[in-house]
Amino acid sequence: MTSASVAIQVSGLRQRFNGQTVLDGIDLDVPAGTTLALLGPSGCGKSTMLKLLAGLLRPDEGRVVFGGQTVADATSYVPPEARDLGMVFQxxxxxxxxxxxxxxxxxxxxxxxxxxxxxxxxxxxxxxxxxxxxxxxxxxxxxxxxxxxxxxxxxxxxxPRVLLFDEPLSNLDPELRASLSEEIRALLAQLGATAVYVTHDRGEAETLAHATVTLDRGRVAQIVYR
Ligand SMILES: Nc1ncnc2c1ncn2[C@@H]1O[C@H](COP(=O)(O)OP(=O)(O)OP(=O)(O)O)[C@@H](O)[C@H]1O
Ligand SMILES: [Mg+2]
Known part of the structure; x- marks a missing residue:
């Protein structure tokens, strides 16, 4: 059961709910074997972004590519079970x-x-x-x-070739959060996994991720590389 990790590419991703634009043209690149943290205020679209990567939602516009394979765009849509990914929720x-x-x-x-x-x-x-x-x-x-x-x-x-995390440690106390985020970092490095990790916690993002993206009002407000 081995599966090489792959790069994730997101371009021009748009998502609306009931006429409200939640994601407004997101472009992101996650190199194979790296972890991207997604930060931003509550309601800015972090979980929506993760659901679009997972295939739990189909984007209104834009494209999601895993390792050169388009998994979602205007004409194609690969369902979650065929995307070869693992997810961890809050x-x-x-x-x-x-x-x-x-x-x-x-x-x-x-x-x-x-x-x-x-x-x-x-x-x-x-x-x-x-x-x-x-x-x-x-x-x-x-x-x-x-x-x-x-x-x-x-x-x-x-x-799986892609791992997705939606605030996996936010129900745990701060000490445990710090030690588990370090463990997850080490595990992802051992596996060589490509991961997207949503968190509210900047410290957690800094421990874990090779790059941190901050979303604001549906757009990428900042990218910090380490
Ligand atoms: N299925 C849905 N139908 C309608 N509106 C939705 C749906 N899913 C999310 N939204 C709205 O989209 C916006 C972004 O939601 P999302 O869950 O992506 O935010 P988030 O950044 O993950 O927030 P939090 O940090 O609180 O988890 C919110 O305004 C939310 O109410
Ligand atoms: Mg969320």
């Missing part, structure tokens, strides 16, 4: 009736990966996030930080 979104291992295994089942290979990949992903001992637990028996590690393991288990 609220973890784990299935409560499944064990930790069951949650992490799920994307592999969806891809038809054989059982033995699934077991190996799940063990490896859980080890990468420091949860090797928790495979048999239910999410309710884990702390918030541990639940978010499970969500992280689930996002990386199939080695």
């Amino acid at each position: 609220d973890y979104a784990l299935w409560p009736h499944m064990t930790v291992a069951g949650n992490v295994s799920f994307p592999l089942e969806m891809r038809g990966v054989p059982r033995a290979e699934r077991a190996r990949a799940v063990t490896e992903a859980l080890a990468r996030v420091g949860l090797a001992q928790m495979a048999g637990r239910r999410p309710a028996a884990l702390s918030g930080g541990q639940q978010q590690r499970v969500a992280l393991a689930r996002a990386i288990v199939a080695r």
